[in-house]
Ligand code: FES
């Protein structure tokens with residue numbers, strides 16, 4: 003391999019580091035109407051009356067839109083392939099508001115000041131209901147959050163909406179009851195993962211306009227351009243063919259932009275007024291008016307025999323989807339399906355779940371997508387089980403670990419074809435110095451250093467559902483354009499896909515021009531989520547390039563009047579495969595490409611689509627060393643070691659950065675990130691002042707290593723990496739805290755205050 | 766009101782509202798490198814230099830820059846690209862949204878501190894948040910960049 007598996011810089015690097023105007027708001031026309039949202043102050047209420055007459059007449063105001071003016075088709079804002087599993091429980095504006103911040107009116111005008119002034123002149127009277135704020139009390143609560151008759155699901159997801167039950171389900175393999183009875187040691191505990199904010203640096207933003215054919219163009223910071231086209235068509239009641247979605251460079255997403263957030267508001271303004279319109283969420287709105295990670299309360303029961311052989315695991319997840327059901331049935335599934343397979347050798351396993359509506363902001367997609375929550379619960383329970391057994395926690399893992407060739411019962415019966423997790427554990431154990439440091443080392447009267455560990459897996463794309471298409475064209479100067487529908491959100495997929503194309507076409511990287519997403523021009527791609535881009539779109543690139551090579555050889559055969567079967571292509575020339583010096587039967591790619599666009603030429607282009615019947619899991623072992631002050635509870639991560647099996651890393655630098663970034667987000671989640679709601683349902687952490695994300699002062703060393711397996715279903719042996727990397731810090735740090743001072747923290751985040759309280763309780 | 770100032774070496778005179786914030790003033794003039802990541806002066810994305818010192822342009826009124834010199838990344842493109850190459854070599858420019866503010870602060874640090882320790886670097890840049898990279902790659906880029914710059918100087 004020449005270009006794959008090398009650390010080339012990103013193809014868009016120089017534009018980004020010199021501050022070029024490449025993001026949504028940099029490209030918006032100056033004459034856009036400014037769009038703002040009046041939001042509900044109540045967690046649960048019905049709008050009885052609304053007076054917008056004064057506001058609509060104010061200077062500069064172009065329109066005021068209320069629930070009376072929007073189409074009545076319910077939809078989901080979750081970016082998923084049609085028919086979406088998430089329930090259709092939204093309107094652009096609804097008469098019932100279901101969380102503090104739910105939009106009540108859309109106001110558009112010439113300047114921000116005019117719009118803000120007009121918003122103050124809108125009067126709304128509400129009938130206020132008792133909100134449901136506690137997910138454990140949501141079921142059968144007298145307040146029914148979705149009483150509407152047109153609430154809709156595309157297929158049975160186990161919902162009882164009149165009970166606030168958004169969905170439910172589960173499965174069992176083997177006889178868990180019998181295996182628990184046969185167990186010598188059982189751990190049975192409840193773990194609580196809170197809602198978190200994705201907090202990407204570029205907040206939600208969109209601008210819209212009508213083109214010369216009166217088609218609606220939506221330029222937006224998104225991970226899912228094609229799903230936006232589909233959802234916007236339904237929500238706005240216009241045909242898909244009248245919508246075009248463009249994705250410029252985006253300031254990251256982490257799943258937040260796998261849901262429509264800001265898109266429909268300027269879109270309906272543009273449809274109403276005919277004018278270009280723009281909305282830019284400020285940070286507060288980004289916190290209170292988007293989606294968070296699903297809060298999950300997970301009960302884990304694990305049973306083993308005296309030797310530490312796992313007999314049974316039961317995981318029950320209660321997930322809080324908030325006011326709307328975006329990604330509700332799918333995230334909860336991952337809390338079991340992407341954790342239990344690690345311990346595939348257990349004789350029996352069971353997974354059950356319920357997802358409830360509450361009057362908090364809707365939950366949605368966030369890197370890890372349920373697997374993160376499940377990993378905290380199951381890995382914490384495994385560490386507790388090891389302690390109960392008096393066994394080294396790594397030994398417990400190694401004893402029960404899944405292996406290549408196994409059929410993974412809890413993973414839809416998929417066969418595991420690539421797995422280097424054992425090597426990851428061994429490597430990480432060495433790197434952190436487990437033998438010397440486990441469980442802890444006292445360094446002073448008040449300070450102790452301790453280590454902890456956890457393992458995890460994720461998937462690579464959604465099998466049989468995700469679809470990626472690409473098109474690669476030979477251009478007349480012998481360079482190629484690679485048209486993709488996958489969205490680079492800073493993850494570097496434009497670069498990675500170009501590397502794969504350059505490898506296949508045997509050319510230099512700069513001969514590949516990657517053309518980002520425009521639904522009028524790009525081939526269809528479900529979008530960048532579910533750890534699918536490298537694995538799925540990458541494979542489509544391999545296929546398309548192979549096809550194009552065949553076409554190039556055939557075109558050369560025509561020119562040379564020779565049988566193409568005898569020709570070969572080495573990236574620069576097409577030549578007689580048996581007779582390299584045969585100058586008569588040789589043509590440079592450059593000459594061929596030029597000749598193809600003149601007269602009776604033939605534009606060479608190849609398209610390929612790819613979907614995968616399997617979702618090969620990447621793996622990671624995470625090890626942490628913390629230093630804890632026993633008097634204050636203050637805990638500092640001094641060293642984090644992550645060893646990853648992502649198959650072949652197509653670009654080792656970008657894979658490393660994904661890992662480092664994921665680990666740090668995981669550390670933030672473990673130690674301080676927390677969305678909390680006040681008594682009336684108002685979000686308390688709506689700025690970086692109250693919602694702290696890690697700064698560079700909060701971190702010690704982060705060390706990353708790769709132990710690569712080779713995945714036969716992936717391009718050049720690659721699997722995914724984007725999500726798996728966020729999963730280990732929370733359970734590993736919880737483990738280290740136990741090892742430091744003997745307490746068990748089963749609720750996140752593990753702030754100094756919470757740690758200290760537990761230490762005091764124990765004393 | 767009217768203000769006059771120097772932006773990236775060019776004189777500007779404009780009529781402005783007294784409550785116009787500096788970042789909006791600069792973006793309106795076309796300095797689109799400036800990014801806003803928060804409403805609470807926590808993120809550092811909006812960093813520019815005012816008379817050579819890094820300042821948060823979201824926390825200053827445009828009225829306050831009367832007669833002063835503003836530098837944005839557009840005005841130090843060569844230096845930004847020189848350091849940016851080190852960032853890119855690490856793959857530490859992910860979404861890039863934090864880059865302009867971060868790089869302005871790195872370049873300011875380079876002018877202000879000689880031979881900074883890792884700790885000094887971290888403290889100098891503490892106000893520059895990045896949600897993508899986890900900071901480690903940025904740190905490697907800074908260390909290599911400062912090392913290379915020193916190498917250059919000692920060669921002269
Ligand atoms: S925009 Fe966040 S500090 Fe200025």
Ligand code: FES
Nearest residue numbers: 860861863895897
């Ligand atoms: S690179 Fe995305 S915020 Fe720093």
